[in-house]
Amino acid sequence: MSARAALITGGTSGIGKATAQVLHSRGYRVAVTGQRPESVARAREELPEDVLVLQADARSLADTDRVVSEVGERFGSLTTLYLNAGVSRPVTLDVCDEAAFDEVFAVNTKGQFFTLIKALPLLTDGASVIVTVGIGATRSLTGNSIAAGSHGALLAMIPTLALELAPRRIRVNAVSPGFTDTPMTRTALGTGSDDVPATMAEMAEKNPFGRLGTPEDIAGTVAFLASDEAAYVTGQEIVVSGGAGLAI
Template sequence: MSARTALITGGTSGIGKATAEILHNRGYRVAVTGQRPENVARARAELPEDVLVLAADARSLADTDQVVSEVGARFGSLTTLFLNAGVSRPMRLDTCDEAAYDEVFAVNTKGQFFTLVKALPLLADGASVIVTVGIGATRSLTGNSVTAGSHGALLAMIPTLALELAPRRIRVNAVSPGFTDTPMTRTSLRTVSDDVAATMAAMAERNPFGRLGVPADIAGTVAFLASDDAAYVTGQEIVVSGGAGLAI
């Protein structure tokens, strides 16, 4: 592969935006997607002008078709696909909501799976596919069962997808952030806490490294998985959490 290209879903803020910046700095041609108009507008203003910023709803297969068409016209092929779009809707069993449940699985599971399906013709041999999962998929967190289930479904697919795409040397791996200071994390916490800053400070104190993750922590791992340094890594999950979740 010569020219390096990347499509990052959920790339207009947080981890996705930080990854776009790192990959662009490393010479990639980059496209990002986002749903919220304010995030799309901010990304267009703040990311380098040659980064392709596309408005798309991860739940919509028609939007995904349009994204793939525009990226194909601009780049021709993809060497990296970072499936990062996601939502978090904290809900306990006694407060669960069918519409919220359906939204979580539509974005986090169906949307990401079909983005891979539809982008497959663009993926160059030897390309890298990275999926954002999260440590909540395998560790207990009250009120997180629906979001965890949507991510856990993706995690369960990783080994099979890796084997299916191995004949083309396309690598498929997952990156699982711990608690990371992103706009989505703060929005999610506002639904369960009246003092988000205090809640995040308490979470940081409980982390073995004494801090929460920041988007660049995760973006660096994604950049590694996209690089030739990870050319023999496939079917794996890399947890980036500062040691969170290790204690019994």
């Protein structure tokens, strides 16, 4: 197999950024994408200088084409594709509108699906594709119906994608974080809480492990799925939640 190389969408902050750091430390060549200029600039400062940081809107197929082209020119091929870009827009049925629905599905579902399609020519035989889903796709959370649907659609695709790509030994798996302390989580909580730290502390107390997840918790699982140790694992979802959601 050629030298290990990874593309991480949504890789300029939170879980994606932590994963970029872990994979880079393990010898991967790494490229990450991000939409917000401030997070892209921060990633260029904080990630190792040889990490390729690209600004791209996950909703834009033209941006995806550009990303795939630049990654192809830099790396030649990919052994890992981590589809991690996503948005969370907590909204209840009484205030939901078409624009909110379309934005979430455009990023979380359409954007990630077409990134996979467009990156396929770069993926080596035996490559690993990992998709961030989240436990919210299968567990109830008020205001989460649109995000749950957008991620649930991806989760439903995993078995079929795994079978379609099995002839090339390309593995397709999902990682589903529980509540994780990331900038996106804090922003989402801020839409319904005047005291985000207090809300997070309360959530941590309810977790069986007594804490929220960290980006590094998720990054370690992604690194496993990307590694040769997971060479016979495909079509699966690994939940990384500290036991959240297990109690009746």
